Amino acid sequence: MAHDFGTQARFFKNSMFPYKEYKRIIYEPGRITRIKMNRPRYLNAQSHAMLGELEDAYDRASQDPECRVIVVSGEGRCFSAGDDTNGLTPESAPCLTTDETREELLERFPSESALWNQYNIEHDYFISWWLNQKLLRVPKPTVGMIHGYCIMGAMLHATSLDILFCSEDAMFLGARQLRSMWDMGPRKALELAYEHRYMTAREALESRLVNRVFPDFETLERETLAFAERVAANGGGLNAKQTYLRTLDAQGYSGVYYDDLKPWADAWRSGAASGHAERFEGRGMARSPVAYYNLAQYYLSQGREVPEPVIEALQRGLVRDDREAWRRALNQSGREPERLARAAATEAAWDERLQREGIKDINDRIRDMMESQGWKIPERASE
Numbered sequence: 001m002a003h004d005f006g007t008q009a010r011f012f013k014n015s016m017f018p019y020k021e022y023k024r025i026i027y028e029p030g031r032i033t034r035i036k037m038n039r040p041r042y043l044n045a046q047s048h049a050m051l052g053e054l055e056d057a058y059d060r061a062s063q064d065p066e067c068r069v070i071v072v073s074g075e076g077r078c079f080s081a082g083d084d085t086n087g088l089t090p091e092s093a094p095c096l097t098t099d100e101t102r103e104e105l106l107e108r109f110p111s112e113s114a115l116w117n118q119y120n121i122e123h124d125y126f127i128s129w130w131l132n133q134k135l136l137r138v139p140k141p142t143v144g145m146i147h148g149y150c151i152m153g154a155m156l157h158a159t160s161l162d163i164l165f166c167s168e169d170a171m172f173l174g175a176r177q178l179r180s181m182w183d184m185g186p187r188k189a190l191e192l193a194y195e196h197r198y199m200t201a202r203e204a205l206e207s208r209l210v211n212r213v214f215p216d217f218e219t220l221e222r223e224t225l226a227f228a229e230r231v232a233a234n235g236g237g238l239n240a241k242q243t244y245l246r247t248l249d250a251q252g253y254s255g256v257y258y259d260d261l262k263p264w265a266d267a268w269r270s271g272a273a274s275g276h277a278e279r280f281e282g283r284g285m286a287r288s289p290v291a292y293y294n295l296a297q298y299y300l301s302q303g304r305e306v307p308e309p310v311i312e313a314l315q316r317g318l319v320r321d322d323r324e325a326w327r328r329a330l331n332q333s334g335r336e337p338e339r340l341a342r343a344a345a346t347e348a349a350w351d352e353r354l355q356r357e358g359i360k361d362i363n364d365r366i367r368d369m370m371e372s373q374g375w376k377i378p379e380r381a382s383e
Helices: 005-009 048-063 102-108 112-137 153-159 178-184 186-195 201-206 217-233 238-250 253-274 277-281 288-301 308-319 322-330 337-357 362-373
Strands: 025-028 032-037 069-074 142-146 149-151 163-167 171-173 212-214
Touching (some): 032 217, 048 112, 069 217, 102 112, 112 238, 153 178, 163 201, 163 217, 178 253, 201 212, 212 217, 277 322, 277 337, 288 308, 288 362
Parallel strands (some): 032 069, 069 142
16 A cells, blocks of 8 residues: 555554543653653553653743753663554553554454554654654753663654754664664764664763663653752854754755655565564564564674673573564454454464574573673573
8 A cells, every 4th residue: 555654654653642631652841851661660661652642742841941851761770661553561562542452452453454554654753754754843942861671663753853862771772763773873883773782871972862871760850950050051052953854854864754755664564464474583563582682692702801781681682582482463353354364374474484594592602691791501402
């Protein structure tokens, strides 16, 4: 199906807008307005319902004459683990901006395909338009406060803010996005996209993706709010922001964005229809076990010691069965037979590729690396 971004996606209007209350974010208005993503149980995964609330909150802050600066963060362990598209939370795709469950939506829509069509229209709006264009142009200064995971759609969210501060434990993943190309330069972004690995806080600072790095969350929060107060006292710097936005456009940012819209949407739809083959080697689009493995190899190739948190993340990944979790997500009740068949065929094709090309499963590759380095392998994974 062809998609007209000029009508369907660009002018999509959230049916819950404006909101009487927020259920997935915390909004603290004031001179320094704070917007906190608040789904800590799910690592603040950005469901469409959350993205709808975020858009409303940014709009509210933009229109509030008292607000001088907007500070954005995530509650719990991290900023955000990215788009909620993996079928493992109550609001995962194809859930919409409404508060309806997947089962309720399947009752309301004539078919699963019809529901996915509406989901894709929303996804085009939030991921393509809102995060890449509207959020970038919020009229108030915006400051991102990043700790822990900042993955895929969350990285797009963060890099569409004006200023980024992070703690030492911040881990970024999603360099194939347009904003990353602009912020880090194409060669660094391509390196990370080709290698598919996490970027640490220090590497993000060296690559000019973030402005400052602090040792822990407490220091990050204190220094971010102090910076926001100085910006507010300085009048907000709105002229500087407008010059920045004009500079982006003069450099061709919006032109590349519009040229990229359909190819990215087509790639998303093709992958969604087939079940995203690469997800079978790790949960979700981010393929986190692969990204951690490649980060460890990046350190080892330079003769550097792999940080303990990276080793611990690899150990956690071996304990859980990500492939089985993804298989359960693909085989939920109410799925159309042809979609189930495509998912099964995709898994079989993935296994065939591994065998044909002599590639080990990611867990086997992680286990081999850990054995060679003398790292402890979790008991369950060694059985």
